[in-house]
Amino acid sequence: MSTQPILNKKDSAQALDTACIRADFPILQRRFDGKPLIYLDNAASSQMPQPVIDRLVRYQREEHANVHRAVHHLSELATAAYEQARRTIMGFLNARDEREIIYTRGTTDSINLVMHGYGRAFIGAGDEIIISALEHHSNIVPWQMLCQEKNAKLRIIPMNDAGELLLDEYAALFNERTKFVALAHVSNALGTINPIREMIATAHKWNVPILIDGAQAAPHLPVDVQDLDCDFYAFSGHKMCGPTGVGILYGKAALLEKMQPYQGGGDMILSVTFEKTVYNTIPYKFEAGTPPIAAAIGLGAAMDYLTGLGIERIAAYETELLNYATAELSALKGITLIGTAKHKAAVLSFEIDGVHPHDVGTILNDEGVAIRAGHHCAQPVMKHFGVPATARASFAFYNTLAEIDALVEGIRKVQKMFA
Numbered sequence: 001m002s003t004q005p006i007l008n009k010k011d012s013a014q015a016l017d018t019a020c021i022r023a024d025f026p027i028l029q030r031r032f033d034g035k036p037l038i039y040l041d042n043a044a045s046s047q048m049p050q051p052v053i054d055r056l057v058r059y060q061r062e063e064h065a066n067v068h069r070a071v072h073h074l075s076e077l078a079t080a081a082y083e084q085a086r087r088t089i090m091g092f093l094n095a096r097d098e099r100e101i102i103y104t105r106g107t108t109d110s111i112n113l114v115m116h117g118y119g120r121a122f123i124g125a126g127d128e129i130i131i132s133a134l135e136h137h138s139n140i141v142p143w144q145m146l147c148q149e150k151n152a153k154l155r156i157i158p159m160n161d162a163g164e165l166l167l168d169e170y171a172a173l174f175n176e177r178t179k180f181v182a183l184a185h186v187s188n189a190l191g192t193i194n195p196i197r198e199m200i201a202t203a204h205k206w207n208v209p210i211l212i213d214g215a216q217a218a219p220h221l222p223v224d225v226q227d228l229d230c231d232f233y234a235f236s237g238h239k240m241c242g243p244t245g246v247g248i249l250y251g252k253a254a255l256l257e258k259m260q261p262y263q264g265g266g267d268m269i270l271s272v273t274f275e276k277t278v279y280n281t282i283p284y285k286f287e288a289g290t291p292p293i294a295a296a297i298g299l300g301a302a303m304d305y306l307t308g309l310g311i312e313r314i315a316a317y318e319t320e321l322l323n324y325a326t327a328e329l330s331a332l333k334g335i336t337l338i339g340t341a342k343h344k345a346a347v348l349s350f351e352i353d354g355v356h357p358h359d360v361g362t363i364l365n366d367e368g369v370a371i372r373a374g375h376h377c378a379q380p381v382m383k384h385f386g387v388p389a390t391a392r393a394s395f396a397f398y399n400t401l402a403e404i405d406a407l408v409e410g411i412r413k414v415q416k417m418f419a
């Protein structure tokens with residue numbers, strides 16, 4: 001098998017030029033113990049290309065000031081860049097209105113915002129919230145906390161042993177007490193792409209709002225929130241070539257207007273007296289305090305970068321990487337793939353017979369291959385498959401077939417060491 005990126009071999013306008021793309025990522029040139037870095041932990045956090053780094057540096061060198069607060073030049077520049085990034089993100093998601101884009105600290109923060117702002121206001125005793133068996137802890141724990149506080153009930157959509165949700169069982173969970181659905185677009189532990197369009201439509205048949213956790217989808221698949229018709233969509237900047245410390249909550253304006261603020265403080269108010277506070281309009285009502293200005297501007301630059309490559313082309317290339325890796329690992333003896341859904345994105349979880357995933361991760365690291373070993377903040381998924389942890393390789397558009405070959409070589413070495 002060739003070690004060149006597959007799409008480069010096609011004489012196609014659609015092809016991604018991976019060699020050229022890799023040159024944009026300075027960190028990919030790093031070596032550890034003389035070995036080139038093979039970074040396959042993109043589901044945890046992806047790397048940042050030079051144009052995004054340059055944008056952050058330019059902001060810090062030339063534009064930094066607080067936003068929305070002063071009439072001086074720097075504050076105007078910072079505010080303009082911060083709000084321009086919001087419009088870029090609106091375009092990336094095809095949202096209707098920039099007021100529907102809220103800057104948060106990340107996916108976790110976005111989900112907690114909805115739990116506080118919507119859940120605490122509109123969910124009460126005896127009500128039911130539907131989540132799925134393959135959620136990240138970030139999309140379990142906030143809803144559990146709400147259920148505890150309100151005496152509401154969590155209902156779980158089951159999955160099969162491929163890691164696919166059971167849609168009939170999902171539909172059967174709805175009743176007049178169902179008040180909310182929170183669902184991953186793509187599973188971080190299994191890679192399953194859930195059929196969210198259909199699942200959103202089911203929730204809406206019951207007039208129930210639905211939040212989509214897009215942390216593992218937004219970096220890999222086209223997302224059109226109007227077409228999907230989701231009520232909320234959450235994701236993190238650092239998983240899509242942007243900085244840490246920033247994420248996005250998309251919410252339909254009509255719902256955001258009805259919600260209570262998540263945090264109180266500066267910028268989220270129109271007026272304050274000791275008797276009464278009048279809250280600011282959306283999105284500012286949900287952006288209390290000094291926001292992550294640099295990170296937000298960096299996220300805008302990351303989206304420009306991804307859009308420049310073309311998210312469809314990214315998706316197609318990553319699918320080829322995943323298919324190749326799946327075929328190569330399946331051909332090895334003593335490997336069990338965890339998560340074999342028909343529709344998957346960028347994630348390959350596996351077990352090596354007789355070897356703890358942490359040992360797999362440590363030995364692969366000695367070979368220069370960075371993967372993740374653990375429960376991936378999805379302990380219920382681990383429980384379903386009867387394992388304490390998995391080894392997980394997760395891909396980005398800058399990975400190559402050669403890197404997957406190195407992963408396979410590393411796995412062979414692990415197997416030899418434990419033979």
Ligand SMILES: Cc1ncc(COP(=O)(O)O)c(C=O)c1O
Binds near residue numbers: 044136
């Ligand atoms: C599916 C999913 N949801 C939520 C999160 C939490 O993201 P963050 O830690 O950026 O808030 C992650 C992170 O791995 C994830 O994969």
